[in-house]
Structures are given as structure tokens and as C-alpha cells.
Amino acid sequence: MSILSIRNSDFVDEFGRTLMLRGINLAGSSKIPSRPHLPTHIRDGFFNHREVSFVGRPFPLDEADEHFARLKKWGFTFLRFLITWEAIEHAGPGMYDDEYIHYVHAILEKAHSYGIRVFIDPHQDVWSRFTGGDGAPGWTLELAGMDLRYLQETGAAIVHALHGDPFPRMIWPTNAHKLAAATMFALFFAGNDLAPKTFMEGEPAQEFLQRHYIAAMRRLAHALRDQPNVVGFDTMNEPVRGYIGIEDLNECCGRPRLGDFPTPLEAMVLASGIPLEVGVWDFKLSGNRKIASRLINPKGQRLWREGFECIWRSNGVWDIGPTGQPRLLRPFHFHQVNGRTLNFNQDYFQPFANRFAREIREEIPQAIIFIETEPSTPAPHWGKEDAPRIVYAPHWYDAYTLVFKHYSSWVAGDFHTGKPVFTPWAIERSFREQLARFKHEAKEHLGGAPVFIGEFGIPFDLNNRRAFRNGDFSAQSKAMDRSMRAIEANLLSGALWNYTPDNTNQHGDQWNGEDFSIFSRDQQTDPEDIHSGGRALDAVLRPYPVATAGKPVYLRFDRKKKRMEYHFEHDPTINAPTELFIPSFQYPSGIRVEAPAGQTRYFPEDQRLEYSPAEPGGIHRIIIFPA
Template sequence: MTALRIDGPWFKDERGRTLMLRGVNLGGSSKVPFSPDGATHNGDRFFNHRDVSFVGRPFPLEEADEHFTRLRAWGFNFLRLLVTWEAIEHAGPGMYDEAYLEYIRAIVEKAAEHGITLFIDPHQDVWSRFSGGDGAPGWTFEVVGFDITKFKETGAAIVHQTHGDPFPRMIWPTNSGKLAAATMFSLFFGGNDFAPETKVEGVPVQDYLQHHYIEAMVQVAKKLSGLTNVIGYDTMNEPLPGYIGIEDLNAPGGIVKLGSSPSPFQSMLLGSGIAQNVGTWKLGITGERKVDTQLVNSSGVNAWLPDRECVWRCNGVWDLDANGQPTILRPHHFTKVRGRRIDFSDDYYRPFANRYAKAIRSVSPDAIIFIENEPRHVSMKWGAQDAPNIVFAPHWYDGFVLFMKSFRSTLAVDFRTGKVIFGSKRIRRSFADQVASFKQTSKESFGGVPTLIGEFGIPFDLKGRRAYRTGDYRDQIRAMDRSMRAIEDNLLSYTLWNYTADNTNARGDQWNDEDLSIFSRDQQTDPTDIHSGGRALAAVVRPYPRAVAGEPLRMAFDIKKKTFFFEFHHDPAIEAPTEIFVPNYQYPEGYTVEVSDGSYETDLVTQTFM
């Protein structure tokens, strides 16, 4: 790919052409250590968090040519390359894994050899592996007083390694509202306001955590300095507010209520060894519903280290009354600061993103910064005083398919409202409208910068992994196509979630039983066939305009008829040709072309029409 720059809502190359970026997230297993095997179903040496290595993620260097060749054959010349804070700084504060940094540079150099451009994604989900996700090192809990070995008994997190199998389907997002993750995000983004009494080595906890996170990513930027195929850096994958903004400390919170779902106040008490009757929730087509109540932490286990106590008790949120009963002292602690109502996006995420951008650009001045914000509330007031040269990179999923692991052609959910959508035509319109709303957010909140869908995709283990037994991937193909069309309808660039080199049928992407990889070794029946191992390629591998000598107006691909339509407004000032990727996978016997004007030529080797 040629040099890339931002021009209004579009990406442009140095010849003035509009670029449509087609990429993948690389890769799903980069969330966990390579050595020892950090797959979440494997609990061995889990708590030995300082002695790990991510060298080998996203794949061993000797496999790089194979995987990059496959991605290029499928039309992908762009990556969202996952790294984690833990991978860089797992050994302790300020102790960087130089071997890993060198390895990431080698991977990026390999990508460049294959003509692949990328941006770096500092990935996290619900803070850390030790709170049921990935991202932050284990020591971040310890410096604020947590005992990570006690999260299971206290309900502070539900973690695959300590829960064991079977692990409840899509339960991991519930950690967003549980004590461990919610506390860490609150301290990271808003510790100065919400936990002023909490300091680490004499430094306010917010400043301490942000400093180490940002400096870890600066190490990556330094190591990749001079590599021209690195165009920028994401700020943080799916940042969460923790408790910030919560109105009612007695109501269950988090992204989703599923399984045991304590309220913030209950979580604080559970972490302090005070047993609670906690509601159990189920998730269905019509939404969340409470189905039971269970006693949690009847043994009085404490989630805090022996010489520490709950940071929220220390900061005056709650205490025991004269009768020894827990009571909330500051019910609006997380909604108002000095009498003013706060907003997570504008008051906490935005200052962090600016601080991060400044630090990255001290090393890489031209780096594009990718902004995504809290998944449920993506808008914010980004103005002239904020960092320039940014891209809005929200995530969007077919929520019904993702959470239920089932596809129905006539049923879906609108992520904006949570309402069920019936009928395939209504779903088509709704999905296009949902994605279009991101473009509108870019216009209203960010001044009309480019919108890139940083994540979307489908689980392949639908209906209990039926396709792996039958070879029938029709549901997966239809589900993927439905999402692809919504993005194409809006002429947006994307990085698909995901490509995992070590995906297996049994364990998916090696993390929390997720299985969204478009490649699996277990489906690779012929190693000499570059397409072997691919999943739902009929929908994944699609024609698209790589570089347009003008402004794109409309595009559509019909996977049944295999017809591709593209309309654009030609700019006569641009001398370079329009280039369209036409995959041999879709047209093994060749294809015919109709153009409204001009001449064209085809190159079957590069799979290019221009």
C-alpha cells in the first residue's frame, strides 16, 4: 500500500486517490501469553503473571510469510495489530520485555515485505486476564491492594482459568460491572476525582496507572520508529468507565447482566468479605431478566491484600454504621465532582486520549491516532483544542449472532435501542442505518474525520459447532455477508475481527471460548492450497475498490450472483488509475466487465482490475 493520509472523511494516497481499507485484527490469541501457554482454558501457572512471554504472538516468525501471503490473497492489505500492556510490561512497573518489542518489530517488517500497512491496537477487554479479559499486567491490581487469587470467591470477576469448563457463553463482558475491572477503570480514568486518597509510591493512582500504560506504548512506538507501514496507534481497545457515571450504586451495572450480577455496592461489600444475596440473570431474545438469587462469599473471603482494604471505603463511598451495618455514605460519588455533573467521555476519556496522543507523537510525529471510546456511548466533544489527525474507529457487531451464537435470517437486534428487528429487509435497512450512525457521530463529534469500523465479525461456532461436524457453513456465510453489506452500503473501511493463526475447532481463538477467526488449522485440509483453512470465504473474500481516482458513491456485492457494482465520481485532476481488487477465489474462471467510460486492464496475478 502506498503512503496514507487523511482528507476529510476519506483516506487518501500520495497520488490523491481515495483508499478503501480492508483489513483484519491480528490476532485473537495475542491477548494471552505464548509461553507458558496462556489459553484461557489452561489454568496452569495462571497466577505466575510476571514470568510470561508473548513472543510468538500473533504467530511464530517462521509462519509469517504463510499467513501474510494468505491475507493478501484474500484481499487484505491492512491490519489492526494487537499488542497488550501485559505483553510489554508484565515483569513489573518500568520493566519492559525487550525480546517482545524486538519480535513485534520483526512481525511489522514482515508485513511490510508483503505490502501490508497497519496500526497498533493496545488491546484490552475488561482490564486484564485476571479480571476475565486481557490487557493490563497482573501487578496493576497489586499496587492498588487487590489479591488476584481471591477474585473467584468474592465475585470480583468471573475468569475462565479459575471457573473451569464449561465456561458460560459470552459471560466475560459481565466483568465490566464487577469489582475488579470496574475499580481499575475507575482508578485509571478518574482516580484523581473519585479516589484522591489512593496513591501508589506517593503518586496519585490515576497518574501512576496512566503513566505506565502510556510509557509502555511509547516503547512500542520507539521500537517501530522508521517503519513506514505503521500509520498510527489506537488509544485503547473498548475503554470502559468502570463506576464513573453510575447513578444508582444499588442497581446491577456493566455492559450486560448475565449470570451472577451484583450491584456496585454489593461488589464492594463482597470484596470486603461481607456475604451478599446476588441476583442471577439470563439473556434472551427479549433482553435481560432476573431469574434467581444466590448467596455469594458465604466464607467471608477478602479480595484485598492483608494490609489493605477496599479503596472505595478508604475514599468515603461506604462504611459500617454504628450497628456494624454497611451503608452508602456518598450515593452520588461517581456522578458529580465538586457539584458538577460529569461525563465519562468528555471529562475522562478525552483528556487521556490527548495525553496519549501527545506522548506517541513525541516519538512518531505523523502518527494517526485512532479513537473509539466506550462501546455504548461513542459520541464526545472533540474540538480544535484536541489532538488533530485522528480517525474514529468504533466497533459494531451483529449482537444477536454474537451473544446467542445462532443465526436467523429474519431476526436481529438494533444495538442502539436493544429492540428486536423482524424481517430480512428490515434487518438490511437497520444494519445499514446502525453503521451510518457512526458516520454521523464522526461528523457531529469529531469534525467529519474518517470512520473505520475497528471490529466486526461473527462467531463461527454457531449452534454448538455444528458446521465443524457437517461442513455446512451456510449460516456463517449469510451472517458474515449481512454484516459486510452494512459496511459496504456506507462505503467504510474496516478491520475484521479476526484472524487467529492457532485457532482450533475445540478452543476457538484460545480466549474465553470465543471463535471468530476467519482461519483455522483444523479446517486446513490441504496446506498447498492458500485458501484451505479459510472460513466463510464466500462472504469474507470480496471485490472492492482499493484506490479510487475520485470519490466513491456506491458499491454492492451479491455473493449468490457474484456480481459487483461500483460507482464513483471521477476526478480528472488525478492521473493515477482506479484499482479494484477482484479475487480469483470468487472468479476462478475469470469474469466480464462493463464500464460506463474509459478503458481498463486486468491482472489475474495481482487480482487487480484498473
């Protein structure tokens, strides 16, 4: 395994070769406990959040050889390895699950034996399992005064275990704008400014939450400091601004708006036990629109535990007027502080990311820090005083296929704007431009940091799960190929979302009805065949340049013809060959190579091709065909 480091805007090895990292997220079900097994649709045991274990996520140690051998065979030698804050510190503040930490160490040690690098992803979605996502321990909400049993009844969250099946398609992201998650993120990132009267165990809420989160990650980093294949840490998966920056609490905020969607003030009033009619929204290709109203919390249940008041009422945002009606006292409370307009990424995420980097590097000095901001928002401006050796790791999806779980060659979406794109030619161009935007941001905002797409992928339960009934995954292959071509056109490294070892056709990745795994036991017909269980592998498993002795210029793979063309500008100071991954799945009978300006050596047992220029310098072209 070669050394990985950063130089200018590239990942490089010890020879100075440019590395293209073809990675995958491991695993979708790492968001949920293993003991007891608690996929998000199960209510029994849901509230016993202090008595869980994540040992065995992503898979039991005795299954590690099977899965790492498959990932290595498929060319996924760089893992975005999911862990959660809850997995480390579920029992209570400062109470760490060292059994889980030891398990993670053992799993990553096994990954090293397969030549697989990893970076740790402290994963969260909309704060916690108890607010409809994953990540933070349940006790964080309890210390804020919330009673977990009434999160859904009071409109503070929509939770799979409490709602039941069928869980509405892609409704879980709306929790980012509901009271529970929006409050917790406001406390975590900006509690000192926005909730100065709120304390946890005698400590300001912001300091308490950030200190415990980072301490938990440091605990894991300390245990992994001897693992040479652990190259770094992400700061936090998809951080959310919550209420930070909202201009008017009387207006709906955030997108997509789907299902019950109270305004921030309505959400605060509902959580205080006052029934209200709120807007019900739908999301279609033409956009968001309000379609109805519905009475929420008709029984007048309070979210706040005995002895606690609404955090925002306590901090002077709203109150009950003389006539018993709620009244908004500070409509712009979250938008401006002391006359300063708030910017989440710049004012709050950036200081947090610097603190995180500083403390992780006290455990692993050489750690690379991967940063990602709220999806579809620009990166913060990074200066010389900010943490060095960072990687920009934004997420990107084919928005139309993601939201509607439908593939069309003629319709797609812009992940940044949410607007539709029509015709195959326009979609191809739009996808290239959407991804190129990240490279531009890295150059303009982050001093030319390398870009690594932390998540991209497609749902496999497309078209009402038709492929699970007829075995035809051609729509999934087309959707995946379209995304992969955009990644390759921009010469980007990235990690597919995802590989879930316990994926099933019925419950997908075991979390909120999502089904993105490129592997499923339910598609595995021959356990002796390492490829069996793979989905859309004709689009997923692609040749690519692993290490380039120079600067990559052009890459394209035609999955139907199985033709790969790669151009690069050779650097004569590099004394090592260019290496390409050649998946045997695509080329079972071997390959034909056109490389007019150099010599090649093919090692089929290692799925590797080496290229050495006949003359130094210049642009070199390599074309690969089936034999």
C-alpha cells in the same frame, strides 16, 4: 505500497485517490501469553503473571510468510495489530520485555515486505486477564491492593481459568460492571476525582496507571519509528467507564446482565469479606430479567491483601455502621463531583486520548491516532484544541448473532439499543442505519474525521458448533454476508474480527470461548492450498475498490451471482487510475467487465483491475461478473 494520509473525511494516497481499507484484526490469541501457552481455560500457571512471554504472538516469525501471503491473497492489506500492555510490561512497573518489542518489530518488517500496512491496537477487554479479559499486567491489580487468587470467590470478577469449562456464553463482558475491572477503570481514568486518597508507589493512582500505560506504548512506538508501514496507534481497545457516572450504587448498573450481578455496593461489601445474596440474571431476546438469588462468598474471604482496605471505603463511599451492617455514605459518589455531573467520554476519555496522541507523536510525529469510545456510546466532541489527524474507529456487531451464537434471517439485534429487529428487509435497513450512525457522529462530534470500523465479524461456532461436525458453513456465510453488505452500503473501511493462526474448533480463538477467526487449522485439509483453512470465504473474500480517482458513490456485491457493481464520481484533477481488488477465489476463470464510460486493464496475477475514464468528470459505473 502507496502513502496513506487523511484528507477531510477520507483516507487518501499520494495521488489524492480515496482509499478503502479492507483490514483484519491480528490476532485473537494475541491476548494470551505464548510462553507458557496460557489459553484462558487453563488454570495451571495462571497466577505466575510476571514470568510470561508474548513472543510469538500472533505467530512465530518462521510462520510469518505463510500467514502474510494468505492475508495478502485474501485482500487484507491493512492490519489492526493487537498488542497488550501486559506483553510489554508484565514483569513489573518500568520492567519492559525488549525481546517481545524486537519480535514485534521483526514481524511488522515482514508485513511491510508483503505490502501490508498496520496500526497498533493496545488491546484490553475488561482490564486484564485476571479480571476475565486481557490487557493490563497483573501487578496493576496487586498495587491496588487486590489478591488475584480471590477475584472470583469474592464476586469481583468471573474468570475462565477459575470458573472452568463450560464457560457461560458471552458472560465475560459482565466483568466491566464487577468490582475489580470497574475499580481499575475508575482509578485509571478518574482516580484524581474519585479516589484522591489512593496512591500507587507514592503517586496518585490515576497518574501512576496512565503514565505507565502510555510509557509502555511509547517504548514500542520508539522501536517502530523506522517502519514505514506502521501508520499509527489506537489509544485503547474498548475503554470502559467502570464505576464512572453511576447514579446510585444501590442499583444494578450496566448491560448485559448475565449470571451473578451484584450492585456496586454489594460488590464492595462482598470484596471486604461479608457474604451476601445477590441477584442472578438471564439474557434472552425479550431482554434482561432477574431469575434467582445466590449466596456469594460464603466463606467470608477478603479480596484485599493484608494491609489494604477497600479503596472505596477508604475514600469515604461506604462504611460499616455501629450495628455491624454496611451503610452507603455517598450513593452518588461516581455520578457528580463538586456539583458537576460526570461524562466519561468527555471528561475522562478525551483528556487521556489527547495525552496519548501527544506522547506517541513524540516518537512517531506522523502517526495517525485511532480513537474508539466505550461500545454503543457517542464519540466525545472534538475541538480545534484537541489532537489533529484522528480516525474514529468504533466497533460494530450483529448483536443477536454475537450474543446468542445463532443466525436467523428473520431476527437480528440493534448493536446500539440492544433491541431485536425482525424480517430480512428490516434487518438490512437497520444494519445500514446502525453503521451510518458512526459517520454522522464523526461529522457532528469529530469534525468530519474518517471512520474505520475497528471490529466487526461473526462467531463461527454458531448453532452449537454444527458446522464443525458436518462441514456446512452456510449459516456463517449468510451472517457474514449480511454484515459485509452493511459495511459496503456505507462505503466504509474496517477490520474484520479476526484472523487467529492457532484457532481450533475446541477452543476457538483461545480466549473466553470466543471463535471469530476466518481461518482455522482444524478446517485446513490441504496446507498447499492457500485457501485451505478459510471459513465462509465465499462471503469474506469480496472485490472492492482499493483506490478511487474521485468520490465513491455506490458499492454492492452479490455473493451468489458473484456480481459487483461500483459507482464513483471522477475527480479530473487526479492523474491515476481507479484500482479494484478482484479475488481469484471468487473468479478462478477470470472476469467480465462492463464499464461503458472508460477503459479497463485486468492483472489476474495481482488480483487487480484498473479503470481509466474515457472522459474526465462525471459518475462512472463498473460492473464485474465471472467470465
